Amino acid sequence: MKFNKLILASAVSMALAACGGGGSNSSTDTTPPPVQAPVSVVFTGTAAVGAPLEGSVTVKDSKGATKVAQIGSNGAYSVDVTGMTGxxxxxxxxSANGQVYTVHSVATSADAAGKINITQLTDLIAANVGGQLSADxxxxxxxxxxTATASTIDAEAAKLKEKLQAILTALGVDANTDLLRTPxxxxxxxxxxALDAIHVTVDANTSVATISTTANTSVITDDLKQKAAAETNPPKLAADNVSTATTDAPLVKKALTDFIAQFANSQPTVDALLPFAASGFLNDDVGAGDFFRHLVSEPALVGATFTDIEVHQIDYxxxxxxxxxxxxTVxxxxxxxxxxxxxxxxxxxxxxxRLLGNLRTLELEAFASMSKNVGANGTCYSTGINFNVVDRTPANNTTSGVVDHIIITGPGMPQGGLRYNAQGASYGxxxxxxxxxxxxxxTDCGGLSPMGNDGVERLPDNAVYVVTAYDASNAKLSFASGTSDGTYVLKVQxxxxxxxxxKASTAFPTLSEQSLAALSSYNTRDLTLAVSAVNPNTVSWITISEETSGISSGLESTESPTAAGTFSTTFKLPVLQAGVTVKSRNVRIESADNYRRYMQTSYNR
Structure with missing residues (x-):
């Protein structure tokens, strides 16, 4: 790197001078100068978005060379750039707070002697230095x-600080703090x-960042293409209620931890939980009583905890x-x-x-979903996004009108959006x-494949999908609650x-050979299934359905795998009545990876 070469060049010059480097010295001493050990150049700092990041830091130099280092405890990182060129x-x-983040920073060779932070604020600085998205x-x-000169970096850091100064002052940040370099x-x-209180989102299409706070409705924008010198009087983020929100945020988190503490040793009663709910509670179209009845019937919640609690905003x-x-995270x-x-x-x-739920009048869920289907004719695979949509109470959906269908728009959706038609109450x-x-x-299972590998690969992480409701005449409707603009927003991590x-993944759940044999033996009514290759960090779900000449049935179970990613469970299937025969069985096993992508294996026998 340039800084390193400068040090070495200086050392060599001094050694030559000590040996009489001028041509008039007649000394014949040919003793070579002492060999200089390479100077080690190391960047250190903190990677955090309020909460410390757990992951890795990659540094790239001006020639495109890279080095990778793991982030240590509490967001600390250290990466040796000796020999690289600034x-x-x-x-x-x-990850932090149960979410995946990618943030950037920028530095010159001279910065290696100090600290370089990597946060959502330095991400903005890097983007403004480059005049483009930080990732690009x-x-x-x-x-x-x-473009990454010392003067440009310092100017962009100073301009961002100017925009945020009211927030920084309100939260006690020292006036001399350098957002890029202060440890x-x-x-x-x-x-x-301040990192907890300040939120940044970037529109990839316009290269405009939106900066907001936890504590108020103040919002400013930052055109990444505009240099600091051109912003003579930039908009500034207001500090209203910021100090109050800093005090309230721990109390908000305590409301959640106090609630789940009721499950510490046993399943509580619904009556014990109701005082924790605010008036008007609604979650996925379910009121407090029904929602809590579902929770107290789930054995897996005994001893459960709420972690990675993130307060996005407090509206005063x-x-x-x-x-x-x-x-x-549960x-x-x-x-x-x-x-x-x-x-x-x-x-x-x-x-x-008190808890209010998500206030949505539909049950909505979105996640990446990969499927492996194993049947008598072989194995095939599919990949895509699962949008789980259920309407439990159609009458409360919108401010006016009856929902006939919804349109989902976002990355990878068909032109004009993906349409989901309304079904009966409680049906998907x-x-x-x-x-x-x-x-x-x-997919290679037959049917349409609207996107090839390249198309799927181009989909962004943390993709945002907007859900809009329409009536039978295609008139747009507004959802009645849980929204500020009449639509609902889903994110795929x-x-x-x-x-x-x-097809190359080894993360699909797998039934043992003995379990497959038992699955094929229709006379076996106590069916023990042993599963491997599931993610040990998440719970797994297993469902068995049986089609008969009489009444078909299905059972499901939530399982906690071992550290080795295995579990075993026994289903007690209904006794077959006289003359009733089994036509087929299906077992579906789901396991989410650490990024909430669902790996599903389906066995058909």
Whole structure:
């Protein structure tokens, strides 16, 4: 790197001078100068988005060379760039608060002597230095490294700080803090509190970032293509209620932890849970009583915890309805992930915080889904996105009108969006593309494959999908609650695997040979199934359905795998009545990976 070469050149010059480098010295001493050990150049710092990241940091130099280092405890990283050529860009990829993040930073050779932070704020600085999306700046850094001069980096960092100064001051961040270089400690430093309070989203189509806060409706935008010098009077983020929100956020989290504590040792009663609900509670179209009845019937919740609680915003606009929007992860007693719940509301009522649910009038869920179908004629694979849509109470859906269908728009959807037609109450809705809840993007099972490997691979992580309701005449309707603009938004954390990746994956759940034999023996009514190759970090689901000449039946179970990714369970199938025969059986096993992508294996016998 340039900084390293400068040090070595200086050392060589001094050695030559000591040996009489001038031509007039007649000394014949030919003793060579001492060999200089290579100077080690190391970048250190913290990778965090409020919470520390768990993952890795990749640094790239001006020639495109890269090095990777794992992020250590509390977001600390250290990466040796000896021999590389500055300037540098950084990419930190990992998880925090149950979500996947990728953030960037930028530095010159001279910065190696100090700290370089990698946060959502340094991501903005890097993007503004490059005049483009931070991911593109990183990917093409060998072509545009010339933009990363010390003066440009400092100017962009100073301009961002100017926009955020009111927030930083309100949260006690020192006036001399450098957003790029000042060391901080996640979960404790004032700067980290600011990272918790400041949210950044970027529109990839317009290269415009939106900056907002946890505490108010103040929003500013940042055109990544516009340089700091051109922003003579930039918009500034307001600090209203920021200090109050910092105090309220722990109380919001406590409302959730107090609720799940009722399951610490046994299944509580519904009456014991009702005081934790605010008036008007609604979650996935289910009121408090029915929702809690479902929870207390789930044995896996005994000893469960709520973790990775993230307070996205606290809305103080209506003092009578102060409401926090949160996300959190549900884990079993043994620490396995059951679910990640997004966009829940917690309302301040009578001085305390109570659960309000997600306030949605439809049950909605979206996740990447890969399927392996094993049957008598062989094995085939599919990949896509599953949109689970259920309407339990059609009468409460919209502000006016009856929902006939919904349209889902977003990355990878058909032109004009993906249509799901309404079904009867409590039945899963199906799309018009492949008559299923699952939108198949690519398959070798027959049927349409609207996207090839390249198309699926181009889908972004954390893709956003918008759900819009329509009546039978195609008039747009507004959902009645749980929305600010009449639509619902779903996010898919990681893109689906391509079909090639799906077929090569070893992460599909697998039934043992003995279990397959038992599955094929229709006379076996106590059916023990042994499963391997599931993710030990998440719960698994197994369902068996049996078609008979009489009444067909189905059973399902939630399982906690061993550390080796195995489990065994026994289904007690109904005794066959006289004259009734079994036509077929199907076992479906689902296991989510660490990015909430579902790997599903289906066995048909």
């Amino acid at each position: 300037p540098f860009v950084f990419r930190a990829s990992g 700046f990183f990917d093409q850094f060998d072509k545009n490294a010339a 901080f400690i996640p979960l404790s430093s004032p700067l980290d509190k 606009s209506d003092p009578a309805k102060i409401t926090a929007r949160v996300s959190f 884990k079993t007693k043994t620490g396995q992930i059951m679910d990640r719940l997004e966009n829940w509301k917690i309302r301040k009522t009578d001085g305390g915080w 809705w199906v799309n018009t593309a492949n008559s299923s809840g699952n939108y198949v993007m690519s 990681r893109r689906p695997l391509t079909l090639s990746e799906t």
